[in-house]
Amino acid sequence: MPIIIEKKKLFTLVLTLDEKNRKILLGMKKRGFGLNKWNGFGGKLEPGETIVQAAYRELEEEAMIQAVDMDKIGINLFTFENDPVALEVHVFRSTEYKGTPTETEEMRPEWFSYDNIPFDTMWPDDRIWFPLFLKGQQFLGEFHFSEDQKRVLEQDLREVSHVPEEYDLTQRKLA
Ligand SMILES: Nc1ncnc2c1[nH]c(=O)n2[C@H]1C[C@H](O)[C@@H](COP(=O)(O)OP(=O)(O)OP(=O)(O)O)O1
Numbered sequence: 001m002p003i004i005i006e007k008k009k010l011f012t013l014v015l016t017l018d019e020k021n022r023k024i025l026l027g028m029k030k031r032g033f034g035l036n037k038w039n040g041f042g043g044k045l046e047p048g049e050t051i052v053q054a055a056y057r058e059l060e061e062e063a064m065i066q067a068v069d070m071d072k073i074g075i076n077l078f079t080f081e082n083d084p085v086a087l088e089v090h091v092f093r094s095t096e097y098k099g100t101p102t103e104t105e106e107m108r109p110e111w112f113s114y115d116n117i118p119f120d121t122m123w124p125d126d127r128i129w130f131p132l133f134l135k136g137q138q139f140l141g142e143f144h145f146s147e148d149q150k151r152v153l154e155q156d157l158r159e160v161s162h163v164p165e166e167y168d169l170t171q172r173k174l175a
Contacts, residue, residue, distance in 0.1 A: 003144055003154075003174055006084035008077075010166075012055040013042035014067065014092045015133065016101075022114045024134075026122075027063060027107030038122050041107060042089070051165075055092045062107045068096035074139040075167050076129065079174070081147040088167050091133065124152050138163050142174045 016025040026038040041062040045054040052070060059067050071093050078087040101109035112118060114134055119127040125143040132139045137159050144154040156173035 001081075003079050003172075004084050005079060005086045005169060005172075008086040008088045008167075008169070010045050010051060010054075011042055011087055011089045012045070012051060012058055012092065013040045013076075013089050014055050014059045014070070014094055015040040016059070016063075016065070016067070016094045016097055017134075018111065019095055023111045024114065024117065025063065025101055025109055025111055026118070027109045030106055030108060032106075034123065036121070038110075038112075038118050039126075040091075041109075042092075051090050052092075055090070059094070059097075062104055063109045064102035064104060065097040065099040067092075067094040068098060070094050072163050073133060073136070074129065074141065074163060076125065076141040076143060077167050077169075077172070078125070078143050078145060080145045080149060081153070083147070086169075091129075093133065093136070124150070125155070128152070128155060129157055132157070132159065140167070142172060144174055 027041055029035055029037050042058045055070055056067055073093045074091040076089045129141050140158055140160050142156045143152050146153055154174050
């Protein structure tokens, strides 16, 4: 079946690392899309906001910390069976922050060792691209999900030397 995209929505996803202690900060989603999954911090753009501005804002709103650095490391394009709306998630890596990670209405933050990431309670694509993310390799991913969003049906993940501003849909590998 061809994967048809009629519209895409932009999202950010920020993953904060404590590189010295090999730990990653994740948040348990307490409401809405991705409920009861561990994930990074992020969300939709607000009107007039750039993708980077949205990444800083979402991290602060959801984990109560202010990133000092913020590097875009990849973009994942998520599509779903019988849904022409794609989610384009811009993934950021941050290694320095101010403040203390604090539980909010939306997320409960917790540090995990790189060796103990709770993939069984995360989006199923995460275990596929996290290894590139953790080693600091820039990437572009495409993941096509089952309608119930529980299974990745098709995937393409590639290393790149430059992450574009936005995903060029004409260059999609899964189509
Ligand atoms: N498949 C997958 N893997 C990893 N991360 C994600 C996905 N799908 C996703 O949507 N995400 C990420 C992208 C975003 O960081 C969040 C979803 O954002 P959401 O909570 O819906 O957006 P907000 O703007 O914060 O929403 P509300 O404030 O309106 O609740 O998950």
